[in-house]
Amino acid sequence: MPRFKLTLEYHGGPFSGWQRQADAPSVQGALEEALARIAPEAGPVTGAGRTDAGVHALGQVAHVDVARAWDPFRLAAALNHHLKRWPIAVTSAQEAETDFHARFDAVERLYRYRIRDRRAPLTVEKGLAWRHHGPLDEAAMAEGAAHLVGHHDFTTFRAAQCQALSPVKTLDAVTVERSGDEIAVTARARSFLHNQVRSIVGTLAQVGAGRWPPARVGEALAACDRAACGPVAPPQGLYLVAVRYPERADG
Template sequence: MGVEYKGSRYRGWQRQRDNVLSVQQTLEEALSKVADSPVVLHCAGRTDSGVHACGQVVHFDTLAARSPKAWTMGANINLPHDISATWAKSMPAHFHARYKAVARRYRYVIYNDQIRPAHLGDQVTWNHRPLDVERMAEAAARLVGTHDFSAFRAGQCQAKSPIKTLHHLRVSRHGKMIVLDVRASAFLHHMVRNIAGVLMTIGAGERPVEWAGEVLASLDRRAGGVTAHPFGLYLVEVEYPAEFELPARFIGPHFLTGFESLAADDPAVIC
């Protein structure tokens, strides 16, 4: 099943022991009503508190026989306004939403203006300092490739290895919005937010472009400065082998789909 959600009200994706509000628990309860039996979900990527998704993929095992439309519409009838099921499909038994994924893609959206926005306040990260996108893009290029990203890894990260491959890290401006678009095989905990923090510092002129590479080479999280806020972060796409034939949707978030320049080098974006 494809899922999108606004993460502002939730303590992240994962169900919590203290029963605080989570996306997983909310979606499991809705799907259990459709199945008329308990449903346990597995997701492609566990997002943090306040982080959003427009391309999350989940799977669950069930004996309930429902059509794809019935799963999707039934879930949405039982879900709150800030979570939506976007598609559903029966899959072969060897499919797994997390372990069969070959790449994940995030977008981090910055609202760059002296005045804080009254709209989209918890869906973008506001930065009042004038940011130089060219400097940010030049610094971003130093992080692309296969590296040890220990300097961009949260202390509580449970990944077995800090070595990850960034396939692309693009920086583009669209009016007041600056978008960081990053695709990798997998990510470390807080990795995108830590990258965003470094790039914004460089964009503000507080550090030289070379600092991005210096932070990377240090292998020390303390060298990288402050972790950026979660508000502007979106899981926008999860990729799988072609054999699974998962439905394709636009690359979000929704309020960016009208920016044709964002889609110029990205045929997967529908405007």
């Protein structure tokens, strides 16, 4: 069966998360229902990242096997047609090698977290960023973030229900950038632990608000203790921006 690589964009608001669930809408479930309409023999949809409830994606990647050789362009259009009732869009589809695996082949994941530090509630961007009531010092946040880059045991920044075999990960980069009242925290790694980005952002917000000195982020990491983490930032600010794969020697 031909395998397709799908690039997906979605608003996380209405979903219990990426992963299919029996009794709640999920991105995977909505995609599989749309596929069932056009390709009843299609296999399950496998995503690169299992985003949580409320988390958005601009460039999630998934793979799926379908019984016949679709024109990729028509496959995307047909899926988008059947996804109309959901805020999910297939932004690109391409035929992949039959052994391509969206999750295991990924060599880099890029997440962005959007904070607006202002007193007024969000209107146009409600649900698209975290409104932080008090002002944040982005330079202090960047100083705190620098403690996290590298190969570490991230037990402090890992959800209790995280299923990863090891808490040791390599965080390639964390940047903090301000533009007006928006602060964007961008994190890049081969893979992340469950809630890792939101745990990091919530901790950096403690630093930005002046409640923690930047060095305490390094101490929290070293503690390898979930209790040392700041409060986890809410889901609506988080975006899975992109997933990168190696160039195929044969592709």
